[in-house]
Amino acid sequence: MSLAESLRRVVQELDEAGGVAIVGMDGIVVEEQKRDPRIDLQTLGAEFSGLFRSAGKLAESVEFGEVSELMTSAERSVVILRRVTAEYFLVLVIHPDGNLGKARFLLRRAGSQLKMEL
């Protein structure tokens, strides 16, 4: 399955998903799929990569080990980041009323598929 197909499946199976992207730890988007065209995944990828790196350093410093996921719930959107490899992570933007359990499951599945491709 291609990168684009793996991402498309997440958006297709999650009604409330605004968009999903695979992003380098440097913040650069490799591939993206959107339902809501207003969502700027390039900007979100760049901004949230910094937060993901900060969370990673923090978790290591308190001996919690590697961070696999970071979820930020805000008024108008929830952003879930999921580590795929040391170099790449997934970013999913979803409506706050969306099914977060399903979102996390779909991201985990996509992450396992993408790991083979990256």
Add this chain to the structure above:
Amino acid sequence: MSLAESLRRVVQELDEAGGVAIVGMDGIVVEEQKRDPRIDLQTLGAEFSGLFRSAGKLAESVEFGEVSELMTSAERSVVILRRVTAEYFLVLVIHPDGNLGKARFLLRRAGSQLKMEL
């Protein structure tokens, strides 16, 4: 209900909870309840308050509004932060195999109770 009682209920109703604390946005712990005595909630409160503030600034900058919750899943622990007021947040440490849905529900409930007291 006192601050300590509200926190005790969270730990009592959640088997996999290591500890929970109410923390000022400056990182200072106001009250805490632990199941696992090895968990240093003072250090975690101080460290994670910075991450919570960063997430808040980031969400505002991309116009997602106020951050209500931040969840960091690492190998050995999951940390859930929940905003209570502009000055205080809750921090919950839970085992990665724990019931995160229930954890989020209990934190939301405790947050509503604590809001009256703070």
